[in-house]
Amino acid sequence: MIMRKILLHHLLLILISAAIWSCDDKITDDGDSAQATLVNLIIEHPEGIPDDATIEHGQVSFYNISNGRTSEYGAEAEIRVTPGFYDIDYTANMHTASGIASTIRATGRSIQISGATQTVSLKAYNNIESNDLIIAEIFFTGTLHPSGNQYYGDDYIKLYNNTDHTIYADGLTLFETKFATSDKYDYTPDIMNEAVTVHALYTIPGSGHEHPVQPGEYLLIADTGIDHRQANPNSFDLSHADFEWYDLSTKPNNMDIDSPSVPDLDKWYCYTLSFWTLHNRGFKAYGIARIPVKRDNYLRDYLYSYDYTIHSAAGDFPMTGTAYRLPNEWIVDVVNCCVQAKYAWNVTAPALDCGWTHCGTIDHDKTRYFHSVRRKMLRINEAGNPVLKDTNNSSEDFNPDCTASEIELQGTVMDAQGKLCTTMTYDGVTPK
Amino acid sequence: MTVMKLIRPALIPIACALASTVFCSAAQTADSISSHLIDHESHLPQLANLSFENPAQNQWRWQSTLSSVDLGLFRTRQTEPANPQEGTGMDFWHFHAASYMKHRSSTLWGDASYRNGKLRQKQWCEAVDIDIIYPYYPADERGGDMKMENYSFSGGYADHTDRWAWGGYAGYDAGLYYRDIDPRPKIVTGKLEISAGVSYRAGGDYRLGVGAEFLKYKQSSAISFQSEMGEDKIFHTTGMGTHYVRFAGNGATTYYNGYRYGAGLSLIPSSMTGFTAAVSLRRLTFNTILSDLNKLPLSNVWHNDMRLQAGYLHRSESTSWGTALQFEIYKRHGHENIFGDATGSIYPQIGSVTAYADNHYAINLSGVWEHWISPSWKLSTSAEATYAHRCESYFTPARQSLTDQAGAKLNLSAHTILPHGWTAAATVVFESKLPVSGQLILREEDEKTETAPLIEIERIRHRYATTNSNTSAVEAQLSRAVTSRYAIRISGRYKRTVYSGAARVSTAETALAFIF
Numbered sequence: 001m002i003m004r005k006i007l008l009h010h011l012l013l014i015l016i017s018a019a020i021w022s023c024d025d026k027i028t029d030d031g032d033s034a035q036a037t038l039v040n041l042i043i044e045h046p047e048g049i050p051d052d053a054t055i056e057h058g059q060v061s062f063y064n065i066s067n068g069r070t071s072e073y074g075a076e077a078e079i080r081v082t083p084g085f086y087d088i089d090y091t092a093n094m095h096t097a098s099g100i101a102s103t104i105r106a107t108g109r110s111i112q113i114s115g116a117t118q119t120v121s122l123k124a125y126n127n128i129e130s131n132d133l134i135i136a137e138i139f140f141t142g143t144l145h146p147s148g149n150q151y152y153g154d155d156y157i158k159l160y161n162n163t164d165h166t167i168y169a170d171g172l173t174l175f176e177t178k179f180a181t182s183d184k185y186d187y188t189p190d191i192m193n194e195a196v197t198v199h200a201l202y203t204i205p206g207s208g209h210e211h212p213v214q215p216g217e218y219l220l221i222a223d224t225g226i227d228h229r230q231a232n233p234n235s236f237d238l239s240h241a242d243f244e245w246y247d248l249s250t251k252p253n254n255m256d257i258d259s260p261s262v263p264d265l266d267k268w269y270c271y272t273l274s275f276w277t278l279h280n281r282g283f284k285a286y287g288i289a290r291i292p293v294k295r296d297n298y299l300r301d302y303l304y305s306y307d308y309t310i311h312s313a314a315g316d317f318p319m320t321g322t323a324y325r326l327p328n329e330w331i332v333d334v335v336n337c338c339v340q341a342k343y344a345w346n347v348t349a350p351a352l353d354c355g356w357t358h359c360g361t362i363d364h365d366k367t368r369y370f371h372s373v374r375r376k377m378l379r380i381n382e383a384g385n386p387v388l389k390d391t392n393n394s395s396e397d398f399n400p401d402c403t404a405s406e407i408e409l410q411g412t413v414m415d416a417q418g419k420l421c422t423t424m425t426y427d428g429v430t431p432k
Numbered sequence: 433m434t435v436m437k438l439i440r441p442a443l444i445p446i447a448c449a450l451a452s453t454v455f456c457s458a459a460q461t462a463d464s465i466s467s468h469l470i471d472h473e474s475h476l477p478q479l480a481n482l483s484f485e486n487p488a489q490n491q492w493r494w495q496s497t498l499s500s501v502d503l504g505l506f507r508t509r510q511t512e513p514a515n516p517q518e519g520t521g522m523d524f525w526h527f528h529a530a531s532y533m534k535h536r537s538s539t540l541w542g543d544a545s546y547r548n549g550k551l552r553q554k555q556w557c558e559a560v561d562i563d564i565i566y567p568y569y570p571a572d573e574r575g576g577d578m579k580m581e582n583y584s585f586s587g588g589y590a591d592h593t594d595r596w597a598w599g600g601y602a603g604y605d606a607g608l609y610y611r612d613i614d615p616r617p618k619i620v621t622g623k624l625e626i627s628a629g630v631s632y633r634a635g636g637d638y639r640l641g642v643g644a645e646f647l648k649y650k651q652s653s654a655i656s657f658q659s660e661m662g663e664d665k666i667f668h669t670t671g672m673g674t675h676y677v678r679f680a681g682n683g684a685t686t687y688y689n690g691y692r693y694g695a696g697l698s699l700i701p702s703s704m705t706g707f708t709a710a711v712s713l714r715r716l717t718f719n720t721i722l723s724d725l726n727k728l729p730l731s732n733v734w735h736n737d738m739r740l741q742a743g744y745l746h747r748s749e750s751t752s753w754g755t756a757l758q759f760e761i762y763k764r765h766g767h768e769n770i771f772g773d774a775t776g777s778i779y780p781q782i783g784s785v786t787a788y789a790d791n792h793y794a795i796n797l798s799g800v801w802e803h804w805i806s807p808s809w810k811l812s813t814s815a816e817a818t819y820a821h822r823c824e825s826y827f828t829p830a831r832q833s834l835t836d837q838a839g840a841k842l843n844l845s846a847h848t849i850l851p852h853g854w855t856a857a858a859t860v861v862f863e864s865k866l867p868v869s870g871q872l873i874l875r876e877e878d879e880k881t882e883t884a885p886l887i888e889i890e891r892i893r894h895r896y897a898t899t900n901s902n903t904s905a906v907e908a909q910l911s912r913a914v915t916s917r918y919a920i921r922i923s924g925r926y927k928r929t930v931y932s933g934a935a936r937v938s939t940a941e942t943a944l945a946f947i948f
Binding site: 367 | 665666674681763771775786829832834
């Protein structure tokens with residue numbers, strides 16, 4: 001009798017378990033809807049849009065930062081995404097009856113989406129159309145000695161005239177941001193929507209009409225304008241550079257080299273007491289600006305002091321810092337760089353650059369050497385000049401991990417194994 | 433009936449004496465160590481193995497004392513890995529000591545082992561014990577062989593009175609796995625198991641037991657690189673060909689911290705003759721932690737399982753038989769944690785999403801028949817039929833593997849007690865698995881990404897789960913009693929599985945044992 005009761009209890013347990021657990025956790029037909037959040041996206045269009053303007057072809061993309069998945073929707077579509085942490089990008093075309101056309105953009109970064117429904121508001125802005133030089137290439141990684149050690153001094157930045165008219169480079173300031181794209185802190189006061197925080201400023205000398213750049217021409221700004229093959233057979237010649245940045249080092253062990261054949265940029269300010277090089281893993285943003293005030297006035301009036309807190313396992317540490325600020329209106333072009341494994345944020349306003357580009361994918365990635373980021377070519381125009389892509393989104397505008405253009409042009413070593421470059425491209429991808 | 437039970441043990445030596453002189457002399461020698469050896473080869477207790485997980489009930493498993501010390505070799509190879517994350521096989525040598533001792537009303541059992549060898553060609557997984565921690569592994573695109581060392585120690589004790597029985601068990605298993613070329617994982621595992629139980633004589637010789645178990649599991653995997661040509665990117669897989677994109681390239685040290693709690697109810701006749709039934713419920717939870725990122729809790733998992741077993745056993749000196757029906761079901765959910773922007777390398781957790789699910793059930797009907805056809809010959813056979821269902825899902829992007837499989841297994845054994853203290857045994861096993869149905873959905877697969885091989889691994893796993901396979905195995909043992917209390921045994925086993933896709937798995941093992 002007892003046995004029978006026990007067996008009946010067992011049978012009951014089987015039935016209970018079957019009822020509770022026999023249903024499979026299956027995917028749904030549309031994949032997302034099981035735990036999806038309905039997103040009510042509100043785009044606040046910029047002020048000053050003409051009454052007769054038509055905004056059409058709106059597209060919004062949701063990039064899930066956790067799993068790398070991008071979901072794209074039309075402007076009128078119902079948006080359902082898995083709860084998570086998202087970067088949101090909105091673009092639309094604007095036309096007016098008078099024929100004015102422009103692109104409306106809105107960007108949201110690190111947006112947390114959760115719950116059954118969520119409203120997200122984004123402020124849109126008119127895409128800034130460049131009528132000045134743009135950054136065509138940044139070679140920040142450098143090269144390696146045959147021994148495998150890092151060689152310093154052959155980094156460079158190339159500017160390009162993407163317009164149909166001559167542009168004078170005089171007074172254009174090259175800068176590096178103070179904040180790193182790999183380390184995010186809550187800097188207060190937060191001035192990112194008004195200015196870029198910088199700690200290195202070098203300006204092309206000239207009275208205004210001394211350094212013309214013709215349409216389709218490049219302007220090469222080198223760290224050190226010498227033939228680097230003399231010091232490192234794996235490097236290349238930069239003695240033909242248009243300018244170099246030179247620092248009068250106060251550190252006898254770390255002296256900069258001043259090329260006699262290449263003119264120096266005017267050094268406005270740099271944080272280092274030795275010499276400046278581009279961050280060789282590219283954890284900064286680099287840009288060019290036209291500063292409408294004199295150097296001394298700028299250095300006097302645009303100092304920026306900020307506070308932030310370092311949170312660590314050992315506790316919280318309040319910190320302070322100082323740098324210079326460059327108002328966003330002065331910025332001509334800026335490119336955020338990082339590697340995917342370390343990327344934390346963009347250190348400039350989305351209106352200036354809402355993406356980022358890279359050489360290598362992980363920190364200290366040794367495959368990054370000899371590579372640069374190069375702006376994509378859209379087409380060849382009637383004059384035979386490349387037209388480069390410039391949408392203020394470095395993720396879209398740049399080809400990452402490209403062989404540096406100077407290595408292609410000079411056919412020098414393109415990797416740590418000493419292999420010579422035999423290819424020639426417009427943008428690191430499109431062959432010539 | 434009671435009288436028969438009392439005199440039955442005494443009849444066996446008498447029967448031996450009446451047998452032929454050859455058989456008789458053999459049986460007299462075998463009455464001690466050799467017969468214990470053969471008794472402990474019986475498959476009958478397997479029909480109630482769920483009951484024996486309760487240490488209080490484990491004292492009814494065997495009627496005799498037997499201890500062994502083994503030194504052996506093991507090797508398995510696959511022509512194509514059924515799961516590349518597990519590798520193509522392993523080789524190891526091992527030292528193993530096991531004991532099951534009875535003294536008056538007490539039973540003491542223990543186990544100690546050391547294994548040293550190599551895991552072959554593990555791909556896209558720099559972790560071990562993946563049946564516990566799946567689907568969250570650190571991974572790189574190179575992988576390779578991995579050296580291994582494994583130690584385990586366990587012991588249990590049980591005792592009983594006429595009404596009550598009680599028992600306890602504790603075991604610890606430690607492993608060290610490493611590779612001395614890049615990428616260089618160093619994996620350390622630790623598993624502590626504790627269980628205890630009591631049982632009550634519910635009527636006749638039926639023992640109704642209740643038991644509880646606890647398991648603490650940990651694993652750390654630290655991957656380093658020494659090549660001057662750079663490092664590989666470390667990925668963190670999240671199941672069904674996906675990985676945690678945000679932390680790809682970060683987090684070379686992964687730590688798993690898990691606990692399992694369980695409880696069971698069992699009913700077993702202490703004579704091993706009668707009905708048996710058992711139910712066990714367990715819950716495993718573990719976290720996957722990236723130690724390098726301020727102990728970032730990447731994911732957590734819960735895994736609930738329930739096992740039921742019911743059957744009938746009959747053990748006697750001449751013929752033992754039994755049958756059992758076993759049902760097991762589990763459900764596993766993997767939750768990926770979502771993190772906000774890092775501030776000073778500390779990622780605040782802002783949410784969690786259930787991303788992975790694994791559902792499984794299996795029903796198994798098995799039977800055992802063992803018979804002494806003469807005082808020196810014992811024939812055994814066991815057969816089982818299994819039906820298993822599994823549904824593994826990843827929700828976004830939508831991926832799913834559904835498999836239903838049926839299988840049958842037949843085991844035939846012969847044991848003989850030979851003159852001069854020799855004992856021999858031979859076993860053949862045939863097993864066949866047939867797919868009943870299968871479906872694989874892999875949405876948003878991109879062959880151009882650097883983690884495309886993870887998708888291919890899912891295809892391989894599904895293909896092997898839905899392919900018919902035939903396994904055959906032969907096993908032979910030869911032992912010689914040195915005295916009435918000591919014996920030496922040499923054994924060998926070869927097993928070969930052929931999948932319809934022509935892939936093969938071969939396993940060979942041999943051991944030399946001292947039995948006492």
